[in-house]
Amino acid sequence: xxxxxxxxxxxxxxxxxxxxxxxxxxxxxxxxxxxxxxxxxxxxxxxxxxxxxxxxxxxxxxxxxxxxxxxxxxxxxxxxxxxxxxxxxxxxxxxxxxxxxxxxxxxxxxxxxxxxxxxxxxxxxxxxxxxxxxxxxxxxxxxxxxxxxxxxxxxxxxxxxxxxxxxxxxxxxxxxxxxxxxxxxxxxxxxxxxxxxxxxxxxxxxxxxxxxxxxxxxxxxxxxxxxxxxxxxxxxxxxxxxxxxxxxxxxxxxxxxxxxxxxxxxxxxxxxxxxxxxxxxxxxxxxxxxxxxxxxxxxxxxxxxxxxxxxxx
Numbered sequence: 001x002x003x004x005x006x007x008x009x010x011x012x013x014x015x016x017x018x019x020x021x022x023x024x025x026x027x028x029x030x031x032x033x034x035x036x037x038x039x040x041x042x043x044x045x046x047x048x049x050x051x052x053x054x055x056x057x058x059x060x061x062x063x064x065x066x067x068x069x070x071x072x073x074x075x076x077x078x079x080x081x082x083x084x085x086x087x088x089x090x091x092x093x094x095x096x097x098x099x100x101x102x103x104x105x106x107x108x109x110x111x112x113x114x115x116x117x118x119x120x121x122x123x124x125x126x127x128x129x130x131x132x133x134x135x136x137x138x139x140x141x142x143x144x145x146x147x148x149x150x151x152x153x154x155x156x157x158x159x160x161x162x163x164x165x166x167x168x169x170x171x172x173x174x175x176x177x178x179x180x181x182x183x184x185x186x187x188x189x190x191x192x193x194x195x196x197x198x199x200x201x202x203x204x205x206x207x208x209x210x211x212x213x214x215x216x217x218x219x220x221x222x223x224x225x226x227x228x229x230x231x232x233x234x235x236x237x238x239x240x241x242x243x244x245x246x247x248x249x250x251x252x253x254x255x256x257x258x259x260x261x262x263x264x265x266x267x268x269x270x271x272x273x274x275x276x277x278x279x280x281x282x283x284x285x286x287x288x289x290x291x292x293x294x295x296x297x298x299x300x301x302x303x304x305x306x307x308x309x310x311x312x313x
Contacts, residue, residue, distance in 0.1 A: 094137070
């Protein structure tokens with residue numbers, strides 16, 4: 001299918017349990033176009049140098065601000081002189097959160113979440129360790145617009161905003177072949193992390209579920225994700241993800257007694273050994289589910305001492 005579409009899928013290694021990101025390379029109207037960049041590290045930079053040698057790269061399309069997609073964007077722009085396109089929301093977010101000042105705010109919020117101070121310090125340091133992996137920042141000169149068309153390979157794709165995994169995440173859809181470049185919005189075997197990171201949309205889970213239903217209306221046939229292998233049947237996978245979140249919401253409610261901290265709920269829902277990196281994601285996802293339930297009147301929240309405490313209404 002990739003050959004029919006005129007797209008090359010570029011697997012970039014990552015040093016996490018989710019051990020790769022799929023970036024994409026194809027010809028556009030005036031030269032070559034890259035979708036997403038990988039982390040800013042020597043291995044990734046060398047890989048791209050080999051892949052684009054002799055090619056005139058005109059555009060770099062960044063789907064969202066997370067390090068495995070955004071990290072080498074600035075470096076690739078320096079390497080190629082390409083125009084960089086992103087959603088305005090996510091370039092602004094990226095240039096805000098990947099700064100030392102914000103990581104200190106995160107530490108304060110980790111404490112509010114009931115995380116032991118030693119663990120909160122370690123988790124903050126883990127976040128700070130990503131700062132070199134996302135700089136230098138790119139100069140974004142084009143902001144994506146909902147519905148704009150981009151020629152990528154042999155076909156034209158429509159830009160669709162699907163906030164949730166990040167506030168400004170975009171996917172690309174070709175109606176002629178019913179193909180969806182789903183980025184991190186729909187993944188084949190893992191559920192995309194939906195977290196509240198103490199900034200931006202206050203109900204990322206509700207936003208994500210609405211975005212899933214928005215994409216479900218397309219009934220896309222062939223799905224090319226940013227992690228994992230391509231698959232057929234977007235709507236079947238959307239239904240699985242919706243069912244997963246229904247189950248997770250019930251697990252979250254069941255973990256609430258007379259008043260629990262976010263960390264206590266997280267420890268009960270994610271009852272297994274997690275790395276610091278994974279704990280950050282688990283905590284963010286726990287907050288997203290708690291806030292979804294609070295927004296719908298099923299849970300309340302109050303300050304108990306220096307911690308947030310959630311309780312059933």
